[in-house]
Amino acid sequence: MVELTKRDQEVLDAVVTDYINTGEPVGSRTISKRYGVKVSSATIRNVMADLEELGFLLQPHTSAGRIPTDKGLRFYLDFLMRYKSLEESERTMIRQAFQGIHKDLRETLRKTSRILSTFCRQAGVVLWPKITSTRFRHIEFIRLRPHQVMVVLISKSGLLHNHILDLKDDIGQDELDKYSHYLNDLLENVPLGEVKRRVLEEMKKEKVLFDELYAKALDMSQRVFQENLESGDVFIEGQTNLLNNPEFSDVQRLRRILEALEDKSRIVKLLDMTLETTGGVRITLGSESELKELREISLISSPYWRGDTLLGVLGVIGPLRMDYSRIIPVVEFTASLLSELLEEPEMV
Amino acid sequence: MVELTKRDQEVLDAVVTDYINTGEPVGSRTISKRYGVKVSSATIRNVMADLEELGFLLQPHTSAGRIPTDKGLRFYLDFLMRYKSLEESERTMIRQAFQGIHKDLRETLRKTSRILSTFCRQAGVVLWPKITSTRFRHIEFIRLRPHQVMVVLISKSGLLHNHILDLKDDIGQDELDKYSHYLNDLLENVPLGEVKRRVLEEMKKEKVLFDELYAKALDMSQRVFQENLESGDVFIEGQTNLLNNPEFSDVQRLRRILEALEDKSRIVKLLDMTLETTGGVRITLGSESELKELREISLISSPYWRGDTLLGVLGVIGPLRMDYSRIIPVVEFTASLLSELLEEPEMV
DNA sequence: GTTAGCACTCCACCCTGGAGAGTGCCAAGC
DNA sequence: GCTTGGCACTCTCCAGGGTGGAGTGCTAAC
Known part of the structure; x- marks a missing residue:
């Protein structure tokens, strides 16, 4: 990083400030007159030429004033800008x-x-x-028609995510309700980012291995959570x-x-x-x-x-x-x- | 409605067609040359002057061609346009x-x-x-926190409507589930436009009058359906x-x-x-x-x-x-x- | 009723010249 | 050795004027 002298910085500051206000290229005279820079316009011209060489300023055309480049703007934002506090x-x-x-x-x-x-x-x-940045609140399966289920997932913050699943088996609404019930108990308050892991853990448990209902419910929830909830x-x-x-x-x-x-x-x-x-x-x-x-x-x-x-x-x-x-x-x-x-x- | 002669209509047609293609004011000569109108430009000028007087055309400035007014465009759309069928x-x-x-x-x-x-x-x-143009599929009440419930309403077409209710009483999730269950049975397949009426009808029935659960459920559904679902x-x-x-x-x-x-x-x-x-x-x-x-x-x-x-x-x-x-x-x-x-x- | 012809109008375009802003460079000053 | 005033130069912007083209309205003839 090239060092800018105090004066270089003052000039850059003035150019950017003026450019932001007016949208016009800024000339050396404007700076020496309007901003508290205590040198003549000729000196400023020299400084500006240096700044241009360093890539902080550019001239839209010869004999125009300077405007800041992205690099100049970035320097201004990082080191020079003083921002007013809000009234x-x-x-x-x-x-x-x-x-x-x-x-x-x-x-x-x-x-x-x-x-x-x-x-x-x-x-x-x-x-x-x-939705993954919040916690699980509720899941609901709604049978739309044979082999098709709508999943509504609600996060603690009240975000809603809905999604349609195609199923190999046709599952009745009553059974779906049981799934919801089981999952709502299991996942209550679990951070949504951790649900996947939690479901995998649960799947290994004995009571699940031998209960078809639990197994199916977990299987379905897996399909939901492997969806891209991030987008x-x-x-x-x-x-x-x-x-x-x-x-x-x-x-x-x-x-x-x-x-x-x-x-x-x-x-x-x-x-x-x-x-x-x-x-x-x-x-x-x-x-x-x-x-x-x-x-x-x-x-x-x-x-x-x-x-x-x-x-x-x-x-x-x-x-x-x-x-x-x-x-x-x-x-x-x-x-x-x-x-x-x-x-x-x-x-x- | 003023009658337009066959020729008036031909000229109007030509002006609008040309204007739609080019976006430029259309002159009399263009029309007599490019469109199958069998009269000289001078005649067309007369026709155009008439059409202007009737409010179908206007001149952006003297010595410019004519462009159609809204009235002229409307006449064209209603009576003159032939539209190509899609390839x-x-x-x-x-x-x-x-x-x-x-x-x-x-x-x-x-x-x-x-x-x-x-x-x-x-x-x-x-x-x-x-959402009112389709039928009821499912309603679900989810307790977010004391005295606050989220209502999720799903229509047969898979449209989702959600909404938050504040309650005077605090109702537990178990009871809310019973509400959902009852309403889902009651309203299955009812056109959403008719739900309000259906709920009112049900409220008068004896079994409801003497069962607090039913009454409360219906009361709540009423609050949902009086919301503006139309917007x-x-x-x-x-x-x-x-x-x-x-x-x-x-x-x-x-x-x-x-x-x-x-x-x-x-x-x-x-x-x-x-x-x-x-x-x-x-x-x-x-x-x-x-x-x-x-x-x-x-x-x-x-x-x-x-x-x-x-x-x-x-x-x-x-x-x-x-x-x-x-x-x-x-x-x-x-x-x-x-x-x-x-x-x-x-x-x- | 239709048409050719003509004078007229208005716009778009181009060219030009001058004003203004700003630069770069040079030579003089501190 | 940095700073400054001065000066010539460059480039843009804008107003003014001239020109050509497109199109009109009107008139007189068919």
Whole structure:
């Protein structure tokens, strides 16, 4: 890593700040006049030339000002940015937006992503909790027709997962009810991530080996849990906010972005990447994500929790040029509010 | 209604056809040369002036050609358009796109809307079946915590509706199971639209009046069914296709459209309007819908069925200028394919 | 009623020149 | 040796003007 002098950093800071505010390339004179840099524009020109050589800035064309590269932006985000703390009035507004939320988890999450989008004027995203991150509450088998059964799985957090199984044998509803009953007793409160193991353990027990009903029930539950319960879902709201950004007024570019957002699996992937960390707010520039369709966008994300269980990620998607210093606190605050809300006992 | 002469109609037909193909205002010379109208351009100019006076055409500016007004377009759609029947190769392609569809109704509908969007290169929409249009299959009460119960309602078509109830009394899971059992017996196969009435009837019966369990169960089911089960949901896929239309290259206009589509309740309303009719494909111009945000778009829709039960509507949303003669057959064919598919027994 | 001809209108496009912003480099100053 | 003022240069943006093309409305002749 190349060392940047104090002054280099000041200039980089000023360029990024000004660029984020105006969206225009920044000239040397602007910096020496408007930001507290105590040298002349000529000196700044020299510094900027250095920064360009180091890959932090670039010139759209000769005789234009400089704009930050991804590398420059990343340096700014990591080392230079000072973010304002959220004003009390804004906190109150966000808190109010969460008022009157119902007990329905789904609606809560959708509303959260709407709140993010309106307060940040960009697209808001919320990654669903993975059903495996919570505990078993209830399983139910419903016979739809001969050889076909619908399985409804409910997690402690009130998440619902349903699924259709084809069976070799035809099993009556009464017997299915017995299965449900047995499994509900067996698996009560078991973390869904551990159910598989628990079922295997149980299968080895003597009472199961000699009881066809138990064996069948476990066999069926196995089929359910080997399904991919992981595949997350995501809410994206306020995509139209993206149209406000002048960088997306080019229809071709906008098209690329919206197409990328339409394929939710890609967004899930992106959000999943940021899920691994334990930290707070994290910023991912599209170019760092290996998904080249997302090159022109940036994600500000934060995990949300219930107690100390990591449930999912929420965040804001927008252009690389965003008002990070404002959006970061909003994302942070929203994540903490949501986590708080999810901890309340009457919240499923 | 003003009578249009044969020649008036020919000219109107030609103007609309040409405008749909090119998107440009159509001049008198184009018509006399390219379409089989056997009079000179001067005559056509006179006809066009008449049509303008009658409100069928308009001129974007003096010395430009004419484009059809909504009224002109409507006349064309109602009386003039001849639509090509779908080529066998296209039918096959659409049929193939439906292959490999799973048993999951939700996925089937999503895929249908994706098919519509790709084959028509516009946005595809599918309105969910209303849960009330099918029959009762199963109800289940799950105690989440003291005084709170999750209700899972499953329709014969495999639609799932879940909902959380707050209770004055705290009821144990065992008792809740008895409720489910009783209601599942009572309501088996009853059309969901009639459940309310059926429950009321049952409440008057003697055995119920003197049995607390029955009474409580019915009471609870009443609370579930008085909820709004009607509120339809809708899949909209391929919105980015709209960006291809040159009429939406203006970002302001595009923004209005996308914003309108983002508020799904509005689209549901629009689709609901077209649900009333029993006919086949129907075209709704935005200006006819009383939703002024949708003024600039057009909906080509068709109902879909299972047997002779009307389930929902599917269709294509695009600009007023669309290749109706192609899209109409596609929508029609897709609706019939979906209806067929839903009738197969292994399709839930 | 239909047509050819003509004058007219408006738009889209291109070219041009000037203003403005900003740079790089040089030579002088501290 | 870093900093600075000055200057020539570059590039974009925009307004103004000119041109060609498309299309119209009107009129007079058929």
